[in-house]
Amino acid sequence: MEQELFLPVLSHFENGNFWTASGGRMRYRVDPVKEEDVWTSLKAQVWEGPWSLADSTVEETVSFPLTEEGLEELRAWALSWQERINARPARTLAETIQARDALRQARQAQEDTAG
Numbered sequence: 021m022e023q024e025l026f027l028p029v030l031s032h033f034e035n036g037n038f039w040t041a042s043g044g045r046m047r048y049r050v051d052p053v054k055e056e057d058v059w060t061s062l063k064a065q066v067w068e069g070p071w072s073l074a075d076s077t078v079e080e081t082v083s084f085p086l087t088e089e090g091l092e093e094l095r096a097w098a099l100s101w102q103e104r105i106n107a108r109p110a111r112t113l114a115e116t117i118q119a120r121d122a123l124r125q126a127r128q129a130q131e132d133t134a135g
Contacts, residue, residue: 025043038050047068051063
């Protein structure tokens with residue numbers, strides 16, 4: 021069965037809009053990147069859900085050109101991650117809460133040390 025992944029059209033990103041979506045437990049965010057007042061590329065981040073980006077560990081961040089070809093590369097990259105993440109054994113709710121709380125504590129400790 022072929023996996024599907026919806027991405028907006030190129031003009032969505034050319035107008036400075038981000039995109040956040042999911043495929044099973046895989047979550048991802050795509051942000052257009054501006055250089056010298058021109059949108060030039062797409063920065064994509066992927067993580068395993070169920071939590072939002074703020075409560076998760078990013079597994080990979082990559083850039084793609086802001087072109088039709090770049091969108092297709094982005095689609096293939098996201099589908100690959102969707103397959104990888106969804107093939108993992110499912111975690112229990114208790115396990116996901118524990119991982120989220122540990123990440124929050126680690127980030128707070130970093131802020132306390134930096135501050």
